[in-house]
Amino acid sequence: MDVYQLKRASAAHAAAILSIPLWQHAAKSACIVVASLAVAVTVSRFLIVNSGKLEAGEELTWMASVDDQEKQSSKSWLRHAVESALIALDRPAGFLVPVGAAVVSIKAVSSFLDALLVHQTENAFLGKWATKLAYRTLTTLAAAEFVVYEVSQVAIIAFGVWTALRFKDRMVKVIMDVSALKDQKKGIVLQSTDNTMERVVLPFSGLASWVLILGGCLATLQVLGINIQPLLTVGGVSGIVVGLSAQSVMSNMISGINLFISRPFVVGDRIEISSVGGSKFVVGTVERVDPMRTIIRTDSCMPITIPNKVLSEQIISNESRIARTKVIVNFNKPRQMQFTFLVRYEDFSKVEAICTDMKDHLLNTEGIHRQLPMWVGFTGVEGNACNVYTILHTTPAMSRDFGGFRQGLFFKLEQIIASHGAKLAYPTHVNILPQMGKTIGDGNSKSNGSNGASAMPSLQAR
Structure with a gap:
């Protein structure tokens, strides 16, 4: 737009202002300011009173009376949504409505000052100091107009995100409480770890919170003119x-x-x-x-x-x-058990009888699968013992107590070994310690045959 068009637009703007008496501009601005403040107070008061009543009368807890529980659980989901919206709007509206009223009031005052200066230019009815004050005030408001606009945009974004978060949390609470009341009515008592509704709804609620907050941050950066790329x-x-x-x-x-x-x-x-x-x-x-x-x-x-x-x-x-797994069936299948008993060398002659008694015991023990491989026998000498190897499989029912069954079986088989007078082997070491005699005369460390201090080895078993 060139200078001529600017002057023409300015002249048209001044003509439009001069066509209306100044007192009408003043009345209009005053009405806008009063109306915005009245709307702000009324809306805030309405939300505070009604949200307070709803919060006071909707206690969906185990301590609520049966009539209150029936009343709350019988509400339609639309009514729950409306009540949740009113409660969600309470605090965010208490923040946005005053900001909006302030923005509208500032614009109304700015419009009146603009009309005042135009009429002053035409009629010159104000003094110098009043004209100067009005001009400086209008200049300040005009300079702050962009900031006020951005603040209002950010306030709207914050209002939307805050309200959405409160509405979401409120609806999640309603869903959880109504579900709990229905289960209570049916006589179902659920532990916290078994509440399927809670396990499904709460993770999605957390994800929705992340999405709303991230979206609000990106929108705020965009309003402020920041390129997020x-x-x-x-x-x-x-x-x-x-x-x-x-x-x-x-x-x-x-x-x-x-x-x-x-x-x-x-x-x-x-x-x-x-x-x-x-x-x-x-x-x-x-x-x-x-x-x-x-x-x-x-x-x-x-x-x-x-x-x-x-x-x-x-x-x-x-x-x-532990109890909620797709592979729980694996705990109901036969499980293999194999182990080796180490019997002392000196009990080698008793190993055959030990193996026979151990096999008879396994054949008569409940919990051992008869149709799967089972064997007990001597497999050779290794290290410092005779190896008695055992392999068997538990029944599906006994697999659920595999550890306890294996422990009891170990104790019983060890008793069979002890009943034959045999013992389990353990590592044995022999240490040979020289006994050095005292040296007489020259004080050296060599043994002297005349003093009877010859080195004699001793055996110590451990």
Whole structure:
């Protein structure tokens, strides 16, 4: 637009302002300011009162009365959504409505000052100091107009993200409480680790929170005029600096996303975290999984916060999933057991009878599979003992108590060996220690035949 067009537009703007009396401009601006403040107060008061009533009357807890539980669980999901929206709007609206009222009021005042200066130019009814004050005020408001616009845009984004997060959390609570009340009505009592609804809804709720926050941050950067593409590359020096400074944050966020996708645990699971070396790190129940960290509540009710990057490098044992596995059938299959008893050399003549009695015992023992290979026998001499080798298979039922069955079998077979007067072998070493006599006369260390101090070896068994 050239200078002529600017002058023409300015002249048209001044003509439009002069066509309306100044008192009407003042009344219009005053009405806008009063109306914006009244709307802000009314909306804030309405949300505070109604959200307070809803929060006070919707207690879906085990301590609520039966009538209250029936009333809440019988509500339609549309009504739950409307009530959740009102509760979600409470605090965000308390932040946005005053900001919006302030922005509208500033624009109304700026418009009035503009009209005042135009009329002053035409009629010159103000003094110098009043004209100067109005001009400086209008200049300041005009300079701040861009900042006010950006602040209002950021406030709208914050309002939307905040409201969406509160609405999501509220609906998740409603879903969990209604599900718990229905289970209670059916007489079902669930442990925290068996609540399927909780295990499914809470992870998706956490993912939705991450998406909303990330989207709000990107939208804010876009409103502020910041190009986010260089932040996603490492092509320049700025990208490298940003990448290095955000390395720890991004590592924790990526590890958090990986934990959500792989799902080695969810909220409510009891886990044991160990280092690669095998030492226990933390034992407790997962309380919350955040984008940056995971909170675990120990048996002493102590909350432990672990960065997701550290957690992804540890060994995680999930006690809550012992009974929930697709390979549980493997614990109902026959399991092989093989071992070797070491019998002393001096009991070699008793080995044959020992093998016979051990085989008879295995044939008469419940829990040993008769249709799978079973053998007991002497396999030779090795090291310092006679080897009695045994192989057998447990029945599917006994496989579920494999450790206890194996222990009892070991004790019984050792009793059979002892009943024949035999013993288990153990390593034996012979140490020969020289006994040096005292040297008489010259004080040297050589033995002297005349003093009877000759070196005599002694045997010591160990």
